[in-house]
Amino acid sequence: MKGMRSIVMLMVLAGGLAAQDVPLQRAEEREATRLQSREVFDVIRPVARGASASTVWVWADQRQVAMGTVVGDGDKVLTKWSEIAFSRTPVQVVGGDRRTATATVLGVYKDDDVALLQLEGARFTPVRWSIDPTPDLGRFLVAANADANSPLGIGVVAVAERTLRDSDQAFIGITLDPSFDGEGVKILETSPDGGAREANLRKGDVILEVDGKSVTSPFELRNALLNYSPGDEIGVTYRRRDDSGTARVLLTGRPEFPGIPEGRLRTMRRMGGPISLVGDGFPMALQTDMQLKPRECGGPVVDLDGEVIGMTIARTDRTRSFVLPAAHLQAMLAQEPIDPTLAQLPQEGGVQGARAGAQAVPMNPRSAGRLRNHLEEMSRFLKRLDREMGSIGE
């Protein structure tokens, strides 16, 4: 599985040519696409109008940093936690009608990077979540704006909802022999703390079935494991020389690797605009190709019927934005959020353990400011480093 981490890089156009948006685009082509964008924009405007009443702008440190989705009796708002966690001033919430409320953080759903705000000074219309199943692949999505006349973006469902949390992915603790040709998959080695070794599976054993379902390739084994969570036990049928046997194997979470940044991929992820500080690792999210800015995340998303199917949570990179599905948000809201003082900011890219999590609050405003500046500087530095590494690679 090691080889899977290296990706054939799309070639990146060299400096001079990339300076213009699309270097060979003729004026008439530019006009044709611009006109078309305008047409689409006119069509989606009424689609998102209903949801815009439940959409607010979230301000922190005198800047609009995120969108918010109005819930509860209209006195609570969901927004993106990582965008307000560092705020040195009280968070403000502004509606499309310019009414303003002051917000306090009631609690945080850390894994989802969602903060629940309590408003004071204004109430808005609470969102009505869609009760339909999450839209299929290729269905169109529109992100609502607080300003009813300018929805934030349109995109399609790129990938069905799934967990992005490593801890939800179950591991059996073996590596496989890629050269093995026969029926089943052959164990090349067992990892020291993995469930397979505990269950006395050994190098050379050939796994034939998982819970009665046959597995014929490494990928089929991985797919079979996707249906389980760490802590589940599975029945494994295997062949050892001429014997066959069964074992109960306890599945574990993904083993932790040191986070090695893949230089050019990271550069590509950032090509085309800024990305969210927290963009991955969500327990349940739908992927879309919708092009948003980080500060445009946190508001409702509707389908073409105007039904609110979820809330945008991240601009993850050049190709991906994520949406938390309506059903998931409702289940989340049924749980108690954690106290904001206990909510450490998740790591960028969902990589755990690579850097110590930043303690958000309490912290004195000056050191918070320094930390923020330091992080920004660091990310600029990393970006430059990526670029330079990238150009060496070319």
Add this chain to the structure above:
Amino acid sequence: MKISGILQGIGLSALLMGPLAARESVTSLQDLAALETRTTAVVKQVMPATVAIISSATGASGSGVIVDEEGLILTAAHVTDGAEEVDIVFPDGKQTQAKVLGSNYSKDAGMARIVDDGPWPHVALGESGTLKAGDWVIAMGHSEGYDPARTPPVRFGRVVSEGPGNFMTTDCTLIGGDSGGPLFDLEGKLVGINSSIGETLDNNNHAGIDGFKEDWKRMLAGESWGELQLNPLTNPERPVIGIMMGRELRDGGVPVEQVTPRSPAAKAGIRPGDIIRSVDGERVRGGRSLGMLLAKYSAGDTVKIGLQRGREMTELSLELMRMDQLAEELKR
């Protein structure tokens, strides 16, 4: 699709609306819903044939698409580069092997064939030459490599620019791993293969399917040739008229210094001393601009070159020729 920056365009586009109406306009919610219905149908139809290509030789992972029952795969030349055999992974995790066939690096076009007997899920070929800015398209690919936890992501967008040559640009955002993945029209026909990206979100380049068709037999026979060259002004297959350019004039005119014998320019009667002013009515603004204008076309296309000869303005039609073929011709 990007909708920012729309408002600035309103004044201009209102003036130009007539002749420039987008190819397939979306003027009502019904139009948009119809696009959505076609998109969901195409995605369902083409998903099983959109494969990941993994080379154990290079340890790298890209994408490809199956185009016939026997498992012929089209991909980008730079994906299979350096490999003789590759692993193929289907979106459902099924795995098989393919033998790498030929490539034309100048078009970033590559082929491979699945070793095991079919029938394999496959898609139909469309046409890329007819695509114009504003035509809706769907890009797929195993972004950032094969991921068993998801199907290859769907990207919806439109053609934003034709060319250079056989290539085209769309606003379907691509990233590493998408290389070699398919671009479809809304009928689900294959019109391109993902190739490269530029800095902006609407700069995603695909090799047009028509270029694959031109080189089909040679690639199928395992022949590899050409040069991987992203700069359209140095691509060996770029279309040329066959002149040596003089120093560009202040007003953007490009003087002809020499005319290459047996070239399109020679056949059309262009002479040294002529000043090139336009290509198909589009004004030339210096040597680089002339190169870029020509790069939009393919060899075999007929263009009108606007010339100034002394005080006379004239327009000559000529058929563009591939640079490498002109060079061959001269060796005879």
